[in-house]
Amino acid sequence: MAVLKFLLGCFKLITTGSKAYKAWVVFLLGLIGVGIHGYAHQFSHGLISTAMRDQVSWGFYIGNFTFLVGVAAAAVMLVIPAYVYHWEPIKEVVILGELLAISAITMCLCFVMADMGHPERLWEFIPYLGSINFPRSLLAWDSMVLNAYLVLNLLVVGHLLFKAFMGQHYNKKIVYPLVLLSIPAAVSIHTVTAFLYNGLIARPFWNAAILAPRFIASAFCSGPAILLILFQVLRKTTPFRIKNEAIWKVAELMAYAMFFNLFLEAAEVFKEYYSDTEHLLYMRYLYTGVHGHNTLVPYAWTALVCNILAFLIFLHPKTRRNFLTLNLGCLLIYSGVYIEKGMGLVIPGMTPDTLGEIYEYSPTITELKVAAGVFALGFLVFTLLVKIAVPIVMGQFGINNVRTSRDEALARSTAPASH
Amino acid sequence: MSARRHLPVIGSDGGAGADDASGAPLPGETPAAARSRRQFLRSAMGGVAAATLAGCGSFDLDDLFRKHFTELPPEEVKKLLARLEREYTAKFGKEVKVANTAAKPGVQFGYGLDLSRCIGCRRCVYACVRENNQSRDPQIQWIRVLEMEKEKGIDTAESNQYYDAAEVPRPGHFYMPVACHQCRNPPCVKTCPVRATWQEPDGIVVVDYNRCVGCRCCMAACPYGARHFNWGEPHLPPADLNPNTHYLGNRPRPKGVVEKCTWCIQRTRVGRYPACVEICPVGARKFGNLLDPESEIRYIMEHKRVFIFKEELNTQPKFYYFYAT
Ligand code: SF4
Ligand code: SF4
Numbered sequence: 012m013a014v015l016k017f018l019l020g021c022f023k024l025i026t027t028g029s030k031a032y033k034a035w036v037v038f039l040l041g042l043i044g045v046g047i048h049g050y051a052h053q054f055s056h057g058l059i060s061t062a063m064r065d066q067v068s069w070g071f072y073i074g075n076f077t078f079l080v081g082v083a084a085a086a087v088m089l090v091i092p093a094y095v096y097h098w099e100p101i102k103e104v105v106i107l108g109e110l111l112a113i114s115a116i117t118m119c120l121c122f123v124m125a126d127m128g129h130p131e132r133l134w135e136f137i138p139y140l141g142s143i144n145f146p147r148s149l150l151a152w153d154s155m156v157l158n159a160y161l162v163l164n165l166l167v168v169g170h171l172l173f174k175a176f177m178g179q180h181y182n183k184k185i186v187y188p189l190v191l192l193s194i195p196a197a198v199s200i201h202t203v204t205a206f207l208y209n210g211l212i213a214r215p216f217w218n219a220a221i222l223a224p225r226f227i228a229s230a231f232c233s234g235p236a237i238l239l240i241l242f243q244v245l246r247k248t249t250p251f252r253i254k255n256e257a258i259w260k261v262a263e264l265m266a267y268a269m270f271f272n273l274f275l276e277a278a279e280v281f282k283e284y285y286s287d288t289e290h291l292l293y294m295r296y297l298y299t300g301v302h303g304h305n306t307l308v309p310y311a312w313t314a315l316v317c318n319i320l321a322f323l324i325f326l327h328p329k330t331r332r333n334f335l336t337l338n339l340g341c342l343l344i345y346s347g348v349y350i351e352k353g354m355g356l357v358i359p360g361m362t363p364d365t366l367g368e369i370y371e372y373s374p375t376i377t378e379l380k381v382a383a384g385v386f387a388l389g390f391l392v393f394t395l396l397v398k399i400a401v402p403i404v405m406g407q408f409g410i411n412n413v414r415t416s417r418d419e420a421l422a423r424s425t426a427p428a429s430h
Numbered sequence: 431m432s433a434r435r436h437l438p439v440i441g442s443d444g445g446a447g448a449d450d451a452s453g454a455p456l457p458g459e460t461p462a463a464a465r466s467r468r469q470f471l472r473s474a475m476g477g478v479a480a481a482t483l484a485g486c487g488s489f490d491l492d493d494l495f496r497k498h499f500t501e502l503p504p505e506e507v508k509k510l511l512a513r514l515e516r517e518y519t520a521k522f523g524k525e526v527k528v529a530n531t532a533a534k535p536g537v538q539f540g541y542g543l544d545l546s547r548c549i550g551c552r553r554c555v556y557a558c559v560r561e562n563n564q565s566r567d568p569q570i571q572w573i574r575v576l577e578m579e580k581e582k583g584i585d586t587a588e589s590n591q592y593y594d595a596a597e598v599p600r601p602g603h604f605y606m607p608v609a610c611h612q613c614r615n616p617p618c619v620k621t622c623p624v625r626a627t628w629q630e631p632d633g634i635v636v637v638d639y640n641r642c643v644g645c646r647c648c649m650a651a652c653p654y655g656a657r658h659f660n661w662g663e664p665h666l667p668p669a670d671l672n673p674n675t676h677y678l679g680n681r682p683r684p685k686g687v688v689e690k691c692t693w694c695i696q697r698t699r700v701g702r703y704p705a706c707v708e709i710c711p712v713g714a715r716k717f718g719n720l721l722d723p724e725s726e727i728r729y730i731m732e733h734k735r736v737f738i739f740k741e742e743l744n745t746q747p748k749f750y751y752f753y754a755t
Contacts, residue, residue: 056662056663057660057661057662057663057685057686058644058659058661058662058686059568059661059662061661063661064661065649065655065657065658065659066655068646068649068650068659069646069650123645126645126646127643127644127645127686128642128643128644128645128646128659128660128685128686128687128688129642129643129644129686129687130643132493132624132641132642132643133643134494134495135623135624135626135641135643136623136624136643140495141495141624142497142498142624142625142626142641143623143624143625144620144622144623144624144625147620148620148621148622148623148647149621149647150621150623150645150647151623151624154623207647210621211617211621211650211651212617212651212653212743212744212745213617213650213651213652213653213654213743214650289585289587292587360650361650363586363587364655365586365652365653365654365655366574366576366586366589366591366608366654366655367576367585367586367587367588367589368591368655
């Protein structure tokens with residue numbers, strides 16, 4: 012009964028709201044429609060409706076997937092500083108981080124699905140029913156850890172919200188170990204995703220041990236960048252309160268993470284350019300172009316400039332504490348890492364291909380439509396989750412706000428007759 | 431050729447294979463229980479899946495929860511092959527055979543390619559396409575011939591695959607054909623998340639097109655560009671179809687799966703040469719059993735100096751290049 016009421020309550024929360032909220036949801040649903048339209052075309056015609064070909068066999072979908080795994084991982088890693096620095100309200104920060112992680116993982120799984128030639132054979136990934144190649148295949152690992160991570164976050168959030176809804180205190184014995192477990196799990200989803208690329212001997216651009224550390228470093232920038240903006244929006248529009256100090260502290264940590272990211276990148280650039288072996292080819296394709304093929308070059312430099320500027324903004328206490336520059340920095344980081352961990356990672360890994368051919372990839376309308384749909388779905392999931400979570404956690408909405416028809420009948424029959 | 435493969439209804443002939451279509455039992459489960467679990471799952475999920483996936487040309491309920499091909503009992507293999515033969519025959523309007531000739535004990539195939547002879551005429555490329563039923567549109571070719579500059583030696587970054595075959599051999603250039611090297615340590619096999627590709631006992635690396643999920647991990651893993659994806663629905667005019675096929679080789683493919691050279695598994699397992707070896711006008715291509723001391727490939731290894739491509743990657747190919755003159 013309580014669970015039913017909880018679900019009813021959730022339903023009530025997401026179906027009521029301001030005009031702006033409704034307009035936003037309708038807008039996202041529209042974009043999802045666009046995505047479905049694009050995917051329907053791809054499903055019936057095959058992946059030929061993308062720009063991927065044998066030479067560049069992974070593209071925009073897998074790039075977005077990689078970026079979003081980073082977001083999912085970093086959102087939860089933010090729990091660590093929340094505990095270390097005793098931010099109030101810790102519970103709220105944890106929940107928001109996990110909600111973001113859930114939405115990001117949803118998008119990740121959709122992007123992988125969109126990239127498959129035979130999505131209807133997904134049952135092959137289920138242990139015992141299919142023939143999953145575990146533990147040898149890194150994609151098998153990835154599918155396991157991503158799903159486990161999703162379940163873990165759903166459990167924690169579900170428990171916290173349900174208990175708050177019932178007006179009870181959450182069970183520390185359940186929540187603490189799970190939250191603690193979600194931290195190494197967050198690191199591992201991103202590491203395994205890095206290893207997916209890292210283990211491919213055919214692609215020198217990825218086959219470098221520095222890849223996993225770089226993934227983690229850049230994730231520590233992009234995930235919090237989203238959360239920082241979110242914190243500000245939420246404290247304007249809801250009773251959710253988070254102190255300026257907490258936001259500034261996160262910004263400071265992001266400066267260190269970005270420094271580390273830039274340092275690792277510099278180490279790679281040095282190694283490739285100074286040793287000047289045949290492996291330099293891929294980095295040259297990224298930064299200067301090869302034989303006049305230079306689609307990626309403007310993006311690569313944009314990413315670099317964004318990252319450096321953001322680093323400087325977050326490093327200096329003055330610009331870090333000014334909300335205008337702080338938000339600018341977040342946007343810069345978001346764009347920088349999006350390029351660097353998305354297309355800037357996938358495409359040069361495959362260009363030139365293993366036989367030296369250069370095929371210049373850039374996504375088709377179908378790919379853009381599908382990606383827009385997936386992002387809209389992620390935003391929708393996040394919006395709805397926040398819409399549910401905030402009032403419940405703030406104690407404004409609970410079991411007493413939900414009445415089933417039976418309650419009402421009961422109330423009517425026991426209520427003193429009014430005049 | 432837009433004809434879609436038929437979609438059997440549960441309980442019809444498609445479902446008939448269901449009683450022995452069991453999978454590995456779960457730990458602590460009797461085979462009979464495993465069977466009924468699978469049957470239940472199949473019919474429960476099958477209904478939904480069939481309804482939602484009718485648009486997907488190559489979907490077949492029989493494939494749902496089937497055991498791995500190498501673990502399939504012989505009578506089930508028979509049923510599967512018969513079903514495929516029916517489907518292909520209906521689709522192409524001519525009798526198609528799908529064999530499952532097994533690897534012979536004591537056989538490890540090996541391949542030799544004489545770079546000093548190859549003239550880059552691409553006859554092998556087209557003989558391969560004809561023999562192995564590759565899609566004509568979009569075009570898929572398993573053999574890629576690289577034109578290289580003699581001055582630079584083997585340098586893929588400076589190579590060209592799109593030279594004009596009417597002008598070969600061009601002065602100052604040599605030609606290096608590349609297809610699957612049937613690696614002894616194949617990176618493609620270990621990356622496949624669903625064991626849809628594996629190495630057979632005679633060393634041929636094969637793909638099960640009824641299992642491949644089309645994730646393309648193996649394409650990212652192969653250092654020789656040997657794997658090709660069916661990006662669109664493969665088009666193969668019925669007149670061009672080679673009806674003598676092998677399940678693990680040249681049978682017609684659906685869209686969305688990976689395919690690759692199998693050293694003409696349908697020929698070599700019955701003692702014939704691969705199509706590329708037969709067609710080569712200059713005799714640059716050699717093929718044989720590495721375990722047979724009398725074979726031509728062994729003669730070459732003993733009397734010429736052979737080398738392998740990208741040996742630093744430790745893929746250990748069974749494809750050897752050499753210069754006979
Ligand atoms: S050449 Fe490529 S496809 Fe063939 S076995 Fe080696 S890695 Fe696999
Ligand atoms: S594309 Fe097919 S064969 Fe290749 S790794 Fe994916 S499932 Fe395996």
